Amino acid sequence: MFKDMGMIIGFKVSIFMLLSFFSFLCFYPLFLHAANSIKQNESIKDGSTLVSEGLKFEMGFFSFDNSSSRYVGIWYHNIPTSAYVWVANREKPIRNREGSITIKNDGNLVVLDDNNSEVWSSNISIQTKNSSVVLRNDGNLVLSDAEVGKEIWQSFEEPTDTYLPGMKVPASGGNGIEKNQNPTFWSWKSTKDPSFGNYTMSVDSDASPQIVVFEGEKRRWRSGYWDGRVFTGVPNMTGSYLFGFRLNTNDKGGRYFVYEALNNSDKIRFQIGWDGYERQLRWNEDEKEWNVLQTEPSKKCEFYNSCGGFAVCDVSHSQVCRCIQGFEPTDMNSWKNGNWSKGCKRMTPLKAETGSNSSGEDGFLVQRDLKLPDFAHLVNAVDTNECENNCLKNSSCTAYANAIGIGCMIWFGELADVQSLENYGNALNIRLADSDLGDGKKKTKIWIILAVGVGLICLGIFAWLIWRFKRKFKVSSTTCSNTNGDDQPISEPIRSKDLSAEFSGSVDLSLVGNPLSGAELSLFSFSSIVIATNNFSEENKLGQGGFGPVYKGKLPEGEQIAVKRLSKQSSQGSEEFKNEMMLIAKLQHVNLVRLLGCSIQGEEKLLVYEYMPNKSLDFFLFDPVKQTKLDWTRRFEIIEGIARGLLYLHRDSRLRIIHRDLKASNILLDENMNPKISDFGLARIFGGNQNEANTARVVGTYGYMSPEYAMEGLFSIKSDVYSFGVLLLEIVSGRKNTSFRHSYDPSLIGYAWRLWSEERVMELVDPLIRDSSPKSKAMRCIHIGMLCVQDSATHRPNMSSVLLMLESESTTLPLPSQPLVTSMRRYTDTEEFHTQQDSSYDITVSDSVVTGR
Ligand SMILES: *[C@@H]1O[C@H](CO)[C@@H](O)[C@H](O)[C@H]1NC(C)=O
Ligand SMILES: *[C@@H]1O[C@H](CO)[C@@H](O)[C@H](O)[C@H]1NC(C)=O
Ligand SMILES: *[C@@H]1O[C@H](CO)[C@@H](O)[C@H](O)[C@H]1NC(C)=O
Ligand SMILES: *[C@@H]1O[C@H](CO)[C@@H](O)[C@H](O)[C@H]1NC(C)=O
Ligand SMILES: *[C@@H]1O[C@H](CO)[C@@H](O)[C@H](O)[C@H]1NC(C)=O
Ligand SMILES: *[C@@H]1O[C@H](CO)[C@@H](O)[C@H](O)[C@H]1NC(C)=O
Numbered sequence: 001m002f003k004d005m006g007m008i009i010g011f012k013v014s015i016f017m018l019l020s021f022f023s024f025l026c027f028y029p030l031f032l033h034a035a036n037s038i039k040q041n042e043s044i045k046d047g048s049t050l051v052s053e054g055l056k057f058e059m060g061f062f063s064f065d066n067s068s069s070r071y072v073g074i075w076y077h078n079i080p081t082s083a084y085v086w087v088a089n090r091e092k093p094i095r096n097r098e099g100s101i102t103i104k105n106d107g108n109l110v111v112l113d114d115n116n117s118e119v120w121s122s123n124i125s126i127q128t129k130n131s132s133v134v135l136r137n138d139g140n141l142v143l144s145d146a147e148v149g150k151e152i153w154q155s156f157e158e159p160t161d162t163y164l165p166g167m168k169v170p171a172s173g174g175n176g177i178e179k180n181q182n183p184t185f186w187s188w189k190s191t192k193d194p195s196f197g198n199y200t201m202s203v204d205s206d207a208s209p210q211i212v213v214f215e216g217e218k219r220r221w222r223s224g225y226w227d228g229r230v231f232t233g234v235p236n237m238t239g240s241y242l243f244g245f246r247l248n249t250n251d252k253g254g255r256y257f258v259y260e261a262l263n264n265s266d267k268i269r270f271q272i273g274w275d276g277y278e279r280q281l282r283w284n285e286d287e288k289e290w291n292v293l294q295t296e297p298s299k300k301c302e303f304y305n306s307c308g309g310f311a312v313c314d315v316s317h318s319q320v321c322r323c324i325q326g327f328e329p330t331d332m333n334s335w336k337n338g339n340w341s342k343g344c345k346r347m348t349p350l351k352a353e354t355g356s357n358s359s360g361e362d363g364f365l366v367q368r369d370l371k372l373p374d375f376a377h378l379v380n381a382v383d384t385n386e387c388e389n390n391c392l393k394n395s396s397c398t399a400y401a402n403a404i405g406i407g408c409m410i411w412f413g414e415l416a417d418v419q420s421l422e423n424y425g426n427a428l429n430i431r432l433a434d435s436d437l438g439d440g441k442k443k444t445k446i447w448i449i450l451a452v453g454v455g456l457i458c459l460g461i462f463a464w465l466i467w468r469f470k471r472k473f474k475v476s477s478t479t480c481s482n483t484n485g486d487d488q489p490i491s492e493p494i495r496s497k498d499l500s501a502e503f504s505g506s507v508d509l510s511l512v513g514n515p516l517s518g519a520e521l522s523l524f525s526f527s528s529i530v531i532a533t534n535n536f537s538e539e540n541k542l543g544q545g546g547f548g549p550v551y552k553g554k555l556p557e558g559e560q561i562a563v564k565r566l567s568k569q570s571s572q573g574s575e576e577f578k579n580e581m582m583l584i585a586k587l588q589h590v591n592l593v594r595l596l597g598c599s600i601q602g603e604e605k606l607l608v609y610e611y612m613p614n615k616s617l618d619f620f621l622f623d624p625v626k627q628t629k630l631d632w633t634r635r636f637e638i639i640e641g642i643a644r645g646l647l648y649l650h651r652d653s654r655l656r657i658i659h660r661d662l663k664a665s666n667i668l669l670d671e672n673m674n675p676k677i678s679d680f681g682l683a684r685i686f687g688g689n690q691n692e693a694n695t696a697r698v699v700g701t702y703g704y705m706s707p708e709y710a711m712e713g714l715f716s717i718k719s720d721v722y723s724f725g726v727l728l729l730e731i732v733s734g735r736k737n738t739s740f741r742h743s744y745d746p747s748l749i750g751y752a753w754r755l756w757s758e759e760r761v762m763e764l765v766d767p768l769i770r771d772s773s774p775k776s777k778a779m780r781c782i783h784i785g786m787l788c789v790q791d792s793a794t795h796r797p798n799m800s801s802v803l804l805m806l807e808s809e810s811t812t813l814p815l816p817s818q819p820l821v822t823s824m825r826r827y828t829d830t831e832e833f834h835t836q837q838d839s840s841y842d843i844t845v846s847d848s849v850v851t852g853r
Contacts, residue, residue: 037134043102046070046094051077054137055268061099064192065490069093071194072111072120074139074155076267079283081290085162085269086155089120106132109143109153109621113424121154122447151199160194161187163270164726168256171203172249188270188274201272207376208406209247213278219304220276222417224371226257227406228767232426233371233419247767268293287455296411301419305374308343309414316422324415325365326436342349343414348433352395360434363598364388364400364420370426371419372401373411381408381562381625399430407624507745521585522597523578528600531554531607542615543665547682552611560611561596565604566682574600584681587653591645593668593678608802609678613671616678618664622736627766632773634673635731639781640806641675642667646724650717657681658715662723663704664730703737703747718793721802725788732781749789749819755787757818780809786816 036053038044049060058077061070062084072088079735089111096116104121107128111120128145131152135141156167162185163169169184187197199220204212209224210231224233226247244260261268267283281294300306300320301313307321308330314320321335323344330342351362376383381387391400400410400611403426415430532553533540542550548567554560577600585595599606617638620626630638642662649657659680660668668676706722708714726737729752737748757765761782765773784805790796795817797805805811 039132040103043100046097046099049179050135052137056137058140059135087160139164161272165259165261171205171209171255185272187272197274199276207378238843305417307340308633310344312418314420326432348436361436364429369425370428373415374417376409401428446684524599526601562609562611564607589648591641593676612668616665617667632769643803645677702831718796721796725785728785733764790817
């Protein structure tokens, strides 16, 4: 019994002793030196440390294992697995425990050995009498002059091998300012030797900035160009922890990268390892270990230019290296043996280089999903055509690319370090001699042959038809009013003029430009439209919309028009269509495209609109160069204009029109960049009765369709509000909703929601205008967008409240709920990120359900 008591007491005592021992351990540094700073002429000896105010970092002397070499450095306070984020005396360890850290009389921070000789110094030339050094909670050791109140030195400006959040890495170069003279980060020699190793890492900003790891002078790895959001060559740079990079500009015009962690209490560091690999590490408090956040890059392709020039490295193929089309291995034998170092060479010299008089012109072959080659030159170009011309102008130009977020890049000479990045990379246009362009060219030739053949056959049939028709005319002298063009070939090109003359008596739609019973709508004869659009020629084609192609045309009076040739899926008869068009023509609003007239002939139905010289919004918004024309004010005006036009359709017009296909390519811009909604009312013709709440055919475009519409075919004015919300987010962010399908976030909406919930909404704003847009207004705008894209139609505001919220800054906004359906769903559409054409299409309900992740 007593024995037991004794044991219990003994146990308690030992627990007490253990506890006090642990608490002693915890506060051990505080006992020795509780401070986070030292003043001039003060010093700390080996054994005591500085601890930052928030207890995150600690500075003092350390050594490895049983070694007697002592280094001065900074590490994480209270983390058992030490990670030294900064080391002072990398090359000169102190051999015993007699060293000290102090601020000398001249104001420099120094590390002294046992003989009081300097093994390290902050080495600044300014003389100060009252400096102090502080270890801040972000891991920055800052030496300041108290007299002038200025920071004179900081460890963040002289890093070793580690990047810490908040550090500014200069990224100017290019124009010569602030180009790094020294490598920014320098690896250790081994895990236990902090002296200078073989690898360095810095920002190369000759074109768009990229991170490059060097081995001596040689490049060993690079991140790919920065596009305002990610480094384009890092495929897994999509996880949330990698999203924190930003390229900022300081007041002197120099640019720098800075990384901000999502959560300040996270312990994150980036390191250039002694083995030459760049790693991002994060402390896992539960498992008490450092996790490497990036998945290991594919070893085969990560080494710089591992396949040599003009070759593509592709890990998904058994043959890792392949020559770009039009190129062949420089040394076939060694290439076959797997020694790719010599790369590939051009098969047929460019005409531009040789000046040969071979028939074909040099052209460009587009290769998609690539990590763009190194050593790009940035040039100014207003669009892809001008970018291409910039390349064509110089005979040594070998490729160009017009990349979102970067702009026009061209390359001279060898294309180095090209890698295939499935679904992540950019499109590169490679210059080739005509004979090497291959398939694309051959195909067009086949098409030409086919077209000519078909044309001849058509002509034959047509001749026969005329012959038959004329005979009929002669034999029976009946009027041809009831033939009504049913036999007529519609797309006959050459003779349409004569034809209309010949038939003018019988076809009742030949009145050109006559107003119809006082309405604003004119009826045009088909033939006059054929002439105006140069027979719907390819050159006149402006684009392809959901309901058919659009052509540019010129009336005899010189007025420019846009003609929409409706696809033939509408089941409406001519009369019905005419009535419908007369109703739609009555809709007039400054933010709607004006319908001037229409034309009907047999199956063929044409709509004639006013012509908009500035094309559509997507043409500006998603073009890296034209984007710059849309500053914040302009974008806001466009958003407001669209909202007004939509409100008119929903509420103020005599008809209640649900647009059902609102998207960037349906917003046209006039010469003053005022937005005008187009294609409104067409859903009435194509989708049946607007009063029905449910339709069997879903008309619309993935990415803009509200969940209830895409999945159940239910539509209402709230489905337009949803599309408006998507459009608003696209305008503010400068990003296509569907451009997100390969990234960490499944959609723009998902991305927006994540930033919203993490209170980082400003990051959604297009980097081009982020700094110049009024923060509160931009955040308000995004807030309204988030309200519009909510899953539940009833929770979405209607257009009049949207307009009110946009225009008055005082109304308080309700909190949006998370758009689960769209933010969790990936779009499996076939719309390519890089296609410039509008690729909306009609789909049936069974096709429209998009699959989950
Ligand atoms: C200090 O800087 C001067 C010139 O700025 C340089 O010559 C000297 O080597 C540096 N000393 C140390 C210890 O780094
Ligand atoms: C150094 O600066 C601090 C803060 O400005 C001041 O309190 C102190 O008196 C100064 N000491 C000397 C020696 O100038
Ligand atoms: C660094 O380079 C030296 C000399 O080329 C070499 O012997 C050593 O193994 C290299 N170290 C590492 C870590 O690659
Ligand atoms: C940041 O992380 C800490 C600890 O992991 C957690 O308690 C806190 O809620 C996080 N803060 C935010 C804003 O996520
Ligand atoms: C590959 O070829 C180059 C040049 O012919 C040669 O210098 C190099 O040693 C070769 N590499 C291997 C691994 O054989
Ligand atoms: C082509 O570009 C290269 C590199 O910028 C330049 O050296 C050369 O003069 C240019 N040639 C012409 C014809 O513009």
